[in-house]
Amino acid sequence: MGVTIKDVAKEAGVSSSTVSRVISDSPMISERTKRKVRQIMDDMGFHINENARNLVRQSTNTIGIVMKSSASESLHDPFFPEVLRGISSWCHKQDFSISLTTGESEEAIFQDVVKMVRGKKVDGIIVSYSKQDDKVVPYLMECGIPFVVIGKPLDGMSEITYIDNDNVKAAREASEYLIERGHDKIGYIGMSLEFEMAKYRLQGFKEAVLLNQVDISDEYIKNPASPDLIRNAVNELMDLDMPPTGIVIIDDLSALNALTILREKDIKVPDDVSVISFNNTVIANFSNPKLTSIDTQIFQLGYESARCLIEEIKDPSLFKKSIIIPTNIVERESALSLTNKDLGHIPNTDVEKNVEV
Missing domain, CATH: 3.40.50.2300 (Response regulator)
Incomplete structure (x- = not known):
């Protein structure tokens, strides 16, 4: 059987609840205690059960990415893989995973988004395009889930965080x-x-x-x-x-x-x-x-979109913003x-x- 929170608490001379608060980086615990407990966790080979942790926090630590078109078409265009590289770079720093839409038609892509949201599979979504008469952005606004658009929204700019060039x-x-x-x-x-x-x-x-x-x-x-x-x-x-x-x-x-x-x-x-x-x-x-x-600066478009989205996931009270990447x-x-x-x-x-x- 693996090392448990109780084992770490006993070795550190603290309560199990203190260890749990250290894991969640609670401000209620001093930095000195955090350092001590984390060192003992490392020494004992304790690994956090991310699935259990996410269930408690009602979080997936995953963001969804909506592709402009079918997966096969998007990945053949060198623009999208470079955007994805930028997104992945920031997500890696924040311990977030990514999930891509895989639909081969506009309607199938939209249904992928619905499944992500209703199934609570993601904490937020990046829409990698801005398109007239698209159903995705209005749906996300209606659901209230955090999302960011790469490209200037055609409607509701003040209500949407977006990253774009001029x-x-x-x-x-x-x-x-x-x-x-x-x-x-x-x-x-x-x-x-x-x-x-x-x-x-x-x-x-x-x-x-x-x-x-x-x-x-x-x-x-x-x-x-x-x-x-x-x-x-x-x-x-x-x-x-x-x-x-x-x-x-x-x-x-x-x-x-x-x-x-x-x-x-x-x-x-x-x-x-x-x-x-x-x-x-x-x-x-x-x-x-x-x-x-x-x-x-395609990489930067992806990087900033992920940074803004994860900031909003962590603090939903943040104001919506627009970031213009120079060319x-x-x-x-x-x-x-x-x-x-x-x-x-x-x-x-x-x-x-x-x-x-």
Whole structure:
């Protein structure tokens, strides 16, 4: 039979209730007594029964993570694994576990969330996206369970803790990066505008075009409803009478697909068209050519979301907050200055240009 609380109490010369309070880190027990009891616990090989402890505290020490789409699709996008790495890093420090939704459809993902909440399987939830007409966030607000959103909520911002980038400014900076390098025919490839990130990045692109008096018609803007339609977007842009000399693309994965399609069309990047994308994932550094990309500090988005959520779990009275993670441009090979084109100039790889947010 293993060492029990009574065994530790007897060895330490204290009551069993004192040992229990030491385990729960009660402020009623002095630091001197805590140190003594913990040392005896270590010496005797006493291990806390986490299941029993959590039942008493009505806690699971687990947080749920709601993926943007099916597990297979989310894990193929390098954005989500990096967010997960950030979440896991803080959870490990706080002795929290994580539980992922596994549904393959929007409705199945929602039902996963319902099971997590009703089954009391988690203490709180991180929603890894912000999407129009999504059922998850309204459900969590109704249930009263602690939760955090990665992305700016479309409704009820004052009632929700969220972590995000300034996507409008980041997209404006990305677009101006090309404009400053002589590109006055710029295309934009986004995604479905039901996601807040897509809506705000498109807004930033339009602001840059307007502020810099660049004449761009709507035919230069493409928002494919799914990744499968990126090929159509690239073809439509490059088949214009005056095709763009530069393209802003919503993320590295979409940009990688675009590079493949451009190569098939015998269009060279950056000689014929420059490309800048977002997120600065591993894809950006290993694509051919390497992608100039906006570093959205994905790890930090996950890390801060976990930190805020666990703080709220431990103290539900905390005010809701918003945290904006700064971005910066990482210059590589995919974007060329037209003024230097005849010189064959390509920016040095992995040069960071800070963007104030």
